Amino acid sequence: xxxxxxxxxxxxxxxxxxxxxxxxxxxxxxxxxxxxxxxxxxxxxxxxxxxxxxxxxxxxxxxxxxxxxxxxxxxxxxxxxxxxxxxxxxxxxxxxxxxxxxxxxxxxxxxxxxxxxxxxxxxxxxxxxxxxxxxxxxxxxxxxxxxxxxxxxxxxxxxxxxxxxxxxxxxxxxxxxxxxxxxxxxxxxxxxxxxxxxxxxxxxxxxxxxxxxxxxxxxxxxxxxxxxxxxxxxxxxxxxxxxxxxxxxxxxxxxxxxxxxxxxxxxxxxxxxxxxxxxxxxxxxxxxxxxxxxxxxxxxxxxxxxxxxxxxxxxxxxxxxxxxxxxxxxxxxxxxxxxxxxxxxxxxxxxxxxxxxxxxxxxxxxxxxxxxxxxxxxxxxxxxxxxxxxxxxxxxxxxxxxxxxxxxxxxxxxxxxxxxxxxxxxxxxxxxxxxxxxxxxxxxxxxxxxxxxxxxxxxxxxxxxxxxxxxxxxxxxxxxxxxxxxxxxxxxxxxxxxxxxxxxxxxxxxxxxxxxxxxxxxxxxxxxxx
Numbered sequence: 001x002x003x004x005x006x007x008x009x010x011x012x013x014x015x016x017x018x019x020x021x022x023x024x025x026x027x028x029x030x031x032x033x034x035x036x037x038x039x040x041x042x043x044x045x046x047x048x049x050x051x052x053x054x055x056x057x058x059x060x061x062x063x064x065x066x067x068x069x070x071x072x073x074x075x076x077x078x079x080x081x082x083x084x085x086x087x088x089x090x091x092x093x094x095x096x097x098x099x100x101x102x103x104x105x106x107x108x109x110x111x112x113x114x115x116x117x118x119x120x121x122x123x124x125x126x127x128x129x130x131x132x133x134x135x136x137x138x139x140x141x142x143x144x145x146x147x148x149x150x151x152x153x154x155x156x157x158x159x160x161x162x163x164x165x166x167x168x169x170x171x172x173x174x175x176x177x178x179x180x181x182x183x184x185x186x187x188x189x190x191x192x193x194x195x196x197x198x199x200x201x202x203x204x205x206x207x208x209x210x211x212x213x214x215x216x217x218x219x220x221x222x223x224x225x226x227x228x229x230x231x232x233x234x235x236x237x238x239x240x241x242x243x244x245x246x247x248x249x250x251x252x253x254x255x256x257x258x259x260x261x262x263x264x265x266x267x268x269x270x271x272x273x274x275x276x277x278x279x280x281x282x283x284x285x286x287x288x289x290x291x292x293x294x295x296x297x298x299x300x301x302x303x304x305x306x307x308x309x310x311x312x313x314x315x316x317x318x319x320x321x322x323x324x325x326x327x328x329x330x331x332x333x334x335x336x337x338x339x340x341x342x343x344x345x346x347x348x349x350x351x352x353x354x355x356x357x358x359x360x361x362x363x364x365x366x367x368x369x370x371x372x373x374x375x376x377x378x379x380x381x382x383x384x385x386x387x388x389x390x391x392x393x394x395x396x397x398x399x400x401x402x403x404x405x406x407x408x409x410x411x412x413x414x415x416x417x418x419x420x421x422x423x424x425x426x427x428x429x430x431x432x433x434x435x436x437x438x439x440x441x442x443x444x445x446x447x448x449x450x451x452x453x454x455x456x457x458x459x460x461x462x463x464x465x466x467x468x469x470x471x472x473x474x475x476x477x478x479x480x481x482x483x484x485x486x487x488x489x490x491x492x493x494x495x496x497x498x499x500x501x502x503x504x505x506x507x508x509x510x511x512x513x514x515x516x517x518x519x520x521x522x523x524x525x526x527x528x529x530x
Contacts (some may be wrong), residue, residue, distance in 0.1 A: 039420045084361050086368055087405050089398040092375065107143050114146075151219055154191060156180055177324040182508035185234045195235050196500035198228060203479070203486045204496055206463035228505045229475065236478035239507040244295070244481045246516060247488060248310075251293045256286035256317040256445060258453035259307060259326050262461060265469040266476050269300065280460065281306055281481060284453040284491075286445065292491035294456050297471075304328040317443075319450050321432050336436030339449035342366040344426035351422045358413055358423055365406040372398045373448050388444030395441040403438050456487050485521070492521040499524055 004231060007015070125134050156182045158178045184192050201207040207215075209228045216223040235461065261281045267274045281297040299306040304325035311318075319335040320326035327334050342363065349359035372395065381390035410431055417424040430437065440446040445489060456504055470476035489496040503519050510516060 035418050036418055038418060084364070084405070084409050085174065086364060087401040089350045089401050091368075091372060091398045094375070102135070113143075123350070149219075151221055152503055181505075184239060184504045184508050188231070188234070190231050192504035195504050196232055196497055198231055199235065199482055200497045202232065202467075203463065203482045206466045208467040221247060231402055232482065233474050233478045235429060237474075237480045237503065239504060240481050240485060242512075242516060243503065243519060246520060247293050247484070248295060250291055251283060251285060251295060252311060252314055252522070254285045254289055254290075254291070254293070254316065256319070256447075257311070257314065258282075258284040258286070258447075258450055259318055259320040260450060260453050260457055261302060261323075262457050264298070264464065264476060266300075266473055267330050267469055268470075268472045270473075272300065276300075278476065279306075280457075280483075281310065282453055282457050282460075283310065284456060287447065287452050288445075291520075292488065293522075294453075294487035294491050295484045296460065296480040296487075298476045317446060319447060321450060322429065323434075333439075334436055335439050335446055336433045337450040338366070338369065338437055338440075339451050339454075341426070341433065341437060344422070348422035354508055358417070359426070361409070362406075362426070365402060365409070368402050369399055369448065372402070372476050386444075391444030392442070395444070397443050403441070407434065414528065456491070459483075459487065459490075489521045492524075494521045494524055 032269060042053060126132070127134050129239065160178075161176045162173050163170075184190070184195055190198070198212060198349045201212050201215075202209060209225050209232075212228055213223055213225045225267040259282070261279050264278050264280050265275070266272075266278050269276065269278070278300045279298055279302050283295045283297070285291065297306070297310050302325065307326055307329060311332075312327060312363075313331065315331045316333070317335060318326060318329055318332045319337065321337050321340045345359045346367070349357075349363065352359065376391045379390050379394055381387050383391075398399045410427055414427050414431065416429055419425075419428065440448050463483075470479055485500075486496050491498050502524065506519060507516070
């Protein structure tokens with residue numbers, strides 16, 4: 001019998017069970033909190049690096065010391081195992097890269113030269129030793145770059161003619177005035193050259209319109225910011241959109257298209273807050289295309305309807321990041337971006353306190369894959385073999401074994417990493433995108449990543465830091481058109497100021513249904529070269 005007031009055995013057992021359940025709950029809570037602390041520490045470390053450290057993703061290969069590796073493994077919550085040995089595919093070794101030559105580059109030979117002579121005064125031509133007259137034995141020549149920016153006013157004088165006979169004998173005297181060539185913006189003070197100057201400063205050099213207005217003011221030409229905005233929108237809507245539409249049709253006929261998107265803010269957009277986020281969707285032809293094209297498309301959202309409407313029934317190859325909207329393009333062959341996967345492992349490496357460990361091992365795989373790509377581009381096809389087939393054969397020999405080893409390593413490490421950590425995110429992303437990331441090995445035309453378009457978008461993003469936002473939807477659309485043409489000029493190796501001058505002079509003279517293929521940047525480059 002139990003004494004009065006003492007718990008029974010059943011009550012004690014129930015209490016023990018409750019305590020055990022509470023302890024288990026506390027352990028689970030502690031584990032969850034520990035994982036959250038790890039995640040927050042990684043995010044804090046990355047935030048500090050993004051703010052204060054260089055943004056480069058270049059990775060310096062490290063030689064692992066066995067003792068250091070063991071210490072790193074003990075510190076990594078059992079994330080990884082031994083250092084992975086990459087498969088030997090017989091890939092030729094590469095020579096070490098040599099540094100860039102130092103010293104000032106010579107000025108371009110195509111620039112006009114003006115000879116400026118400096119001579120001694122007559123009294124200085126006497127020999128300082130014997131005072132006999134010296135003779136000129138040669139000359140010393142140095143070159144300097146001299147730039148002058150001058151503004152002038154074109155006074156357009158149109159002669160008027162009348163008939164004296166009709167003036168004497170007729171009721172009405174006809175007056176005929178000589179016509180001027182059609183102007184880009186009728187009634188505006190801006191010529192084609194002035195418009196080109198303003199557009200290049202804003203969309204190539206990233207100069208906001210208010211600073212451009214200040215530059216005009218310093219030159220003694222008062223042009224308001226509003227007038228500059230009208231120049232930009234007018235040039236786009238009246239003329240440059242014709243070039244844009246022609247390039248859009250050409251892009252849809254290409255075998256491969258890069259796709260990406262970036263943010264933009266528009267202040268005055270119907271039924272939307274000024275702080276709402278809009279998007280510039282970006283599209284680009286392949287690196288080896290004979291007709292390089294880069295197009296931006298302004299849209300208020302990030303839905304799948306936007307790439308679907310832009311590309312229509314495109315049936316070629318589309319390379320993008322893992323964003324699902326791109327994968328809704330039915331009929332297209334979709335590729336993933338290896339650089340996006342690698343970038344996640346770079347972040348995981350930066351977030352570690354001591355570096356090394358699994359992120360470092362993963363980056364070894366990526367370094368080897370990109371080494372294969374560098375050598376594949378330099379390979380010479382065998383007799384009767386196309387360049388695409390040569391690249392595919394080289395990838396099948398060297399890239400596929402590395403990818404198989406990477407997949408096995410990822411499958412092995414996946415259960416051992418914290419899902420919410422940077423390393424867990426990198427592993428899960430790579431495994432989820434594996435089919436798209438590895439498809440490039442099946443076709444020599446396919447690139448390994450989307451970096452080509454990302455470099456073009458970076459120019460837009462750099463300019464965005466200066467002008468910050470678009471005031472209106474019309475301004476955003478005009479910016480999309482003009483940025484597209486400037487980026488296409490860059491891809492074609494065309495000087496944008498010269499191209500804009502030519503196009504804005506020619507387009508007003510041509511009917512809306514006239515052929516303008518000769519004005520497209522890649523054709524302009526051929527004409528200029530000829």
